[in-house]
Amino acid sequence: MAKYSTGSSSGSAGESCELCGASDTDLQTATVAGATLQVCSDCAHHDESPAADDSGGSRDEQDRDRKRRAAQNTAKLNDARQPDSSHWEDGADYDDDQLPYLVGDYGSVVTEARQAAGLQTQELADEIDIDESDVLAVEQGRATKAGVGGSVISALEEYLDIELAE
Numbered sequence: 001m002a003k004y005s006t007g008s009s010s011g012s013a014g015e016s017c018e019l020c021g022a023s024d025t026d027l028q029t030a031t032v033a034g035a036t037l038q039v040c041s042d043c044a045h046h047d048e049s050p051a052a053d054d055s056g057g058s059r060d061e062q063d064r065d066r067k068r069r070a071a072q073n074t075a076k077l078n079d080a081r082q083p084d085s086s087h088w089e090d091g092a093d094y095d096d097d098q099l100p101y102l103v104g105d106y107g108s109v110v111t112e113a114r115q116a117a118g119l120q121t122q123e124l125a126d127e128i129d130i131d132e133s134d135v136l137a138v139e140q141g142r143a144t145k146a147g148v149g150g151s152v153i154s155a156l157e158e159y160l161d162i163e164l165a166e
Helices: 059-080 106-116 121-128 132-139 150-160
Strands: 028-032 035-039
Touching (some): 121 150, 132 150
């Protein structure tokens, strides 16, 4: 028989594997891509039926186990990537510099106040001794994503005389 044949087969010696065409070999029944086929021992690893599962679980259980192991591995990688605080300057406690809840459209509030004060972003950053990238992040409404601290928000509020924290 040709590859991927749908002809009947009894699974006995002398017939051809329906995947690779090997003949004169003992065949076994396997489910491949949803089709039940007679395959040789070399092609048996393609068997997708639950009976072919060495762990004894169903495909759903296997999938859940695989996803669980993947999540555990991802968590281990993320744990390994946590920042090392040993290089922080003495006395710095970044856990105490949490970003407060900000008012809606806080970026526009800062932009308008900065422009009303006649300052460029770099000038404002220099005045309150912060990075220009932090000023830009706040003005663009991405303070959380950029990791801007509460001290930056406080400095902007004080210098520009605005309310950003709820």
